[in-house]
Amino acid sequence: MQKINRNVVLALLSLTSLVFLLFQLCYYKFYLSQKNGAAFSKVRGSQSGQDSTRWHVVRKFLGLISSHNIPVYLIDPLILGLINKDIEQIRSSPDGPSPECKYFCAPRDFTTFALLDKTWKHEVGLFRTAEKMGFQWLKIINKDPRLDGMDDLSGMEIPLHYIFKLASHAIHLVVFYERSGNFLWHGPLRLKQHMDRKFVPFRKLHFGRYPGAYEKPELLLVSIDDLKVQIPKNPSSFLQEMSHSRFLECRYREARAFFQLYPDDASLDAVEFRKKAKSLLHLAALTLNNLGVKFWLSSGTCLGWYRQCNVIPHSKDVDLGIFIRDYKADIIPAFQKAGLPLKHKFGKVEDSLELSFQGEDDVKLDIFFFYEEDDHIWNGGTQAKSGKKFKYLFPKFTLCWTEFVELKVHVPCETQQYVEANYGPEWKVPVKMWDWKSSPSNVQDNGVWPVDEWDEVIQIY
């Protein structure tokens, strides 16, 4: 009976399939349960049990650190975003009881806190207590960047990040360090070879992809979801700052190699010029920051930072860049008020604006305004005697923070492209003779100013 046989075969096959399918399901479940809880929760989606787990983990963590008198503050962008919506209400009633778990139960894999390094003593006891409370923890240490610029100093490695894991939730504790230039710095999160790469899904962390630079925040003690916690006084400005916090360390090793090839100028003149350039830069930064104008190191000053982590002693001036959209009419009076008279003004806001201020003893502060186009950015130059216009083209760039002569300043993140556009591929070789009209590799002729505009676009004092 062929027909029956076929049926039997089919039925048997179906049965085996079913068994096999069940086995697979079991295996998959088993496989997942071996992974961390976070991955599992990712699959199963958020449930009410999960919500309170987060709250409980945060509460336990806060208990842990307060028992060791360690002042941490909340920097979790998700929660700060939620808090920011109700900030007025939270500020006005800092002790009010919460009707529901509104913030700490929000779905997420981590809660991020910040710790100022100098406010605690690295007690090992903290971790023992943490273990007793059931936390698993991971410490990420690395070289101390504050010693990186120094010839051949090797300090102890410093802790940059801690991760405390309990059940399906993890606390990411970012350690902030004070840097010269009066700002806070946190390091990148890099795993060493022997570390557990699956401890938490590291990619989802909000801090650690890059190092970051922050202003010292003012803190506010608030009570949310029945937990007392410190938060930045102004969460929205903190979140704003966070989105532009990427920090670039100076390339000290390359700078040392540079000085091996071209020994530093240690003459008294060089020392004096560096000192003046430094104080001029400090004054300029103070003035522009007060106005709220974003600026970055440009031209020779940027090259000095990138190539040798210092002011180039034969450069004779300090160069800054500002996007024309950030231009403010107050800039000139503000500098004059700071004791830096206007030396010349070329161009106009609509085209090729460039300001030059006279610093102490012939050290000049040049401010170039940058115009953004679809595929490039440019700034202009003007030759006073002929009225000729020049255009310097740069590939598009974003801004990063860095530390330079004890100052937190912006530089283009894509520094090498920027420097190369300006100085060509040979930028590593010092050039003492520099003609701003012909030497830059990105210069273009841009016509001549109409003679009737000269009074406006060529002002020399």
Add this chain to the structure above:
Amino acid sequence: MDEWKPNPVVKPHKKRSWYLAWKYKLMNQRALRKLCQTGAVLFLLVTVIVNIKLILDTRRAAYEEEEESAQDYDDEMLNVEVPRHPVNNKKVLDVEVYSSRSKVYVAVDGTTVLEDEAREQGRGIHVIVLNQATGHVMAKRVFDTYSPHEDEAMVLFLNMVARGRILIFTIKDEGSFHLKETAKNVLKSLGSQVAPFLSWRDMWTFVGKKGGEVYGEKHAKSPALSTWGDPVLLKTEVHLTSVEDAECHWPDTELNRRRKRFCSKVEGYGSVCSCKDPTPIEFNPDPLKDNKVFDVPVAVIAGNRPNYLYRMLRSLLSAQGVNPQMITVFIDGYYEEPMDVVELFGLSGIQHTPISIKNARVSQHYKASLTATFNLFPEAKFAVVLEEDLDISVDFFSFLSQSIHLLEEDESLYCISAWNDQGYEHTAEDPSLLYRVETMPGLGWVLRKSLYKDELEPKWPTPEKLWDWDMWMRMPEQRKGRECIIPDISRSYHFGIVGLNMNGYFHEAYFKKHKFNTVPNVQLKNVESLRKDNYETEIHRLLGEAEVLDHSKNPCEDSFVPDTEGRVYVMFIRMEQEADFTTWTQLAKCLHIWDLDVRGNHKGLWRLFRKKNHFLVVGVPASPYSSKKPSSVTPIYMEPPAKEEGAVAVPAVAAAEQT
């Protein structure tokens, strides 16, 4: 499959099984059968698809997890880890010890742990201490027992070594000339048969356990006074004990864990590693009220003198108002033992690759340390600079807390120093008194950040200039007429005997009798009078009140100063111009104070104590205070001895003397 339902209308026959009924019906209902077959095929297909999906999912999940950490978060720098030595499970160590006139070496399990064949160096008895459980070298010393007193140092050291440790001895060149009875007895008590009879130019090797068995001893007698004994090579085996036996059982605390790590690594620190009653490594001195220097970083400049560093840090951490978090120890070179000491006290330490040689090396080390200090503590306005061979007074921070505002406000100040160059036992008296001096004493001082960053750092002598940093700092180009504030009684004590510019004789002559304050919480007197203009008023007041001494007497004689107490006396010496220190140097010599160069002067005036009276010396006519000299008094002139005993190089004493 779900769609298919057995036809409810047709009931299965009772006697037949459900399956047969089903089969029967299928056979009879063609359409239904077809449906069922298609269903089964579909089901099979679904299973296959689900299977494939599952496999893919699992793969991807695993891959993602790998990726997740692999990409951005990988340490870019390849972690070059030194391959660890495999844990030594061996219970026996092979030890080789060689002793000869010109060379000694010790090899443990084939690894050379000591080799010295340098000429005119390393004479005497070399001692190596091994951990009895791990075989690690815990201490290496050489005692030049050809010279006097070195045997006492050896006895001291051997007494400090914990029981059970393995001791290895070997002689290079000569080790018996000043090896006294006591020392020989100690060696005998360790089990040496030969030690009591060791004599001139004998070669000797010995391996034994402190307070236990002897593993071997070899000896070669010198046949004659003019020749050395034959080289001896001792090969022996040492049985290791278990780690538990080699360690003390202190209560498990954070402090004791540090202690344990330290004590299993190094030897020769005495009671800190005592099992029964270990000396504390945390001191918790009283905090200072209104401590103005709590946030001032402290840089300890160190070389490879771990025993000094140990003593120094003990005294520093016992000083009232100390803030251990602000302390950083800068070690010149990759030395392990100083770092072990730093870690024992739970402080942070930084090692510095040596640049240049001798004095220039010290100078570069200073620069790197100071720069690093201000980098690590960017908010600090000052830094306290200490060296590893200083004892720190109990009121060191209290002294600074009371005076630091002057350094902030008075631009004419160069530094505050804890050291008075002229403050000897017989010339310093008043712990509450401060001076202004034109010299930079160093030896525990406070540096203003702006001075360092704006003036010193950019001009700091480069490595090829073999300058002393302190000499350089004292040069007029740097000092620019500014002064330092110092106490009458020093708040630091220089105990270093071994050093770059230091030896036992020199130390005994110039440092041993230095006065050191031991009184806590001294309230400083009239701190405001130390400001530039106030100080002049103060000096004029003092000179006005001072009694002029009898200038016909010899100022070197004790009787020059009357036997009184608490009076102010003044004497006038000849000083033709600002740099004429002929008479002062002679006076300093006979008063047994610092005479190697001029220290402690302020506008041609020196202030010190004699017989508990304040004693002022004014150089006439160079000093502006010359006007206070009564016309009847002729300034004393003292001639330098006719024959100079060769050119005496002035050693730079304040530098950290690294060996």
